[in-house]
Amino acid sequence: MTRRTLVHCAAVGPGLFLASAGAGQEAVKYPEHVAEEFPVQVRGQALLVQLLSPPPDRRAPHPALLLSLAVDRRTTLFGEPYAIPACHFLHHGHRVVSFSLPCHGERVAEAGEGIAGFCALLVAGRNPFAELVEEGRAVLDECLRRGAATPGRIAVCGVSRGGYCALRLAAAEKRIQAVAGYSPVTDWRVLREFAEAREQPVVAEQVLDRFAGELAGRAVFVAIGNRDARVGTECAARFAARILEEEARRGAESSRIRFLVVDDSRGHGLHERWRQQGAEFLLETVTRT
Numbered sequence: 001m002t003r004r005t006l007v008h009c010a011a012v013g014p015g016l017f018l019a020s021a022g023a024g025q026e027a028v029k030y031p032e033h034v035a036e037e038f039p040v041q042v043r044g045q046a047l048l049v050q051l052l053s054p055p056p057d058r059r060a061p062h063p064a065l066l067l068s069l070a071v072d073r074r075t076t077l078f079g080e081p082y083a084i085p086a087c088h089f090l091h092h093g094h095r096v097v098s099f100s101l102p103c104h105g106e107r108v109a110e111a112g113e114g115i116a117g118f119c120a121l122l123v124a125g126r127n128p129f130a131e132l133v134e135e136g137r138a139v140l141d142e143c144l145r146r147g148a149a150t151p152g153r154i155a156v157c158g159v160s161r162g163g164y165c166a167l168r169l170a171a172a173e174k175r176i177q178a179v180a181g182y183s184p185v186t187d188w189r190v191l192r193e194f195a196e197a198r199e200q201p202v203v204a205e206q207v208l209d210r211f212a213g214e215l216a217g218r219a220v221f222v223a224i225g226n227r228d229a230r231v232g233t234e235c236a237a238r239f240a241a242r243i244l245e246e247e248a249r250r251g252a253e254s255s256r257i258r259f260l261v262v263d264d265s266r267g268h269g270l271h272e273r274w275r276q277q278g279a280e281f282l283l284e285t286v287t288r289t
Contacts (some may be wrong), residue, residue: 068082073106
């Protein structure tokens with residue numbers, strides 16, 4: 001069953017509106033939009049998906065679709081600073097979709113919540129990242145079936161743990177034309193939640209470097225602070241270098257990767273200007289296709 005709501009928000013500027021994000025979340029300036037929620041069947045279970053579309057009179061002629069991943073779907077779409085790419089796409093007449101990551105929001109399992117839950121599942125023999133790829137593909141299938149996505153005009157982005165998921169999904173899914181990772185995890189062994197499991201082979205197998213070849217030649221945006229000890233600036237640099245090395249091995253004369261190491265972001269934070277730049281990179285890429 002699909003639930004559809006036209007969200008009329010108080011205007012605060014040209015085309016921008018103030019939307020309540022709910023308890024524990026900051027409000028963001030959001031364009032007026034139609035909100036839909038529907039289930040997608042994956043592995044015999046219903047995955048709840050939230051889709052935001054501009055009203056018909058504000059919609060682009062051939063709307064692109066952004067799949068945004070961060071934590072739970074509500075925070076990803078409406079919480080600060082996660083919502084910056086979604087606002088950019090909606091403001092320009094394009095759609096945004098999200099779903100909660102495994103072990104987040106309504107999907108918290110017995111294994112635990114958040115990154116600790118990822119680790120527990122992986123050690124127990126379940127791969128939440130492979131499952132995420134399967135889920136992302138199913139969501140894109142449903143959006144295409146509904147006419148909410150156009151082949152050739154699909155992008156994905158993610159923040160931190162969601163950045164890893166976005167890059168991992170893009171590596172596996174050629175229907176995604178562009179991907180952005182904001183301060184992305186690229187090697188789970190760096191994170192404190194994986195401290196007791198970091199020597200296990202299954203954890204090493206999830207290092208994003210192993211999937212760099214699938215992203216060679218693709219439109220990839222990565223931005224990270226120059227002293228991000230949480231996820232490792234050096235790990236992100238190594239991942240970007242692997243993409244460039246693979247492109248060079250294939251004889252590429254140019255690259256579509258934009259890798260930014262910035263000095264105005266403290267720790268694991270990232271200034272909103274880089275989030276906005278990533279959103280512009282994504283939209284320019286998919287609307288040029």
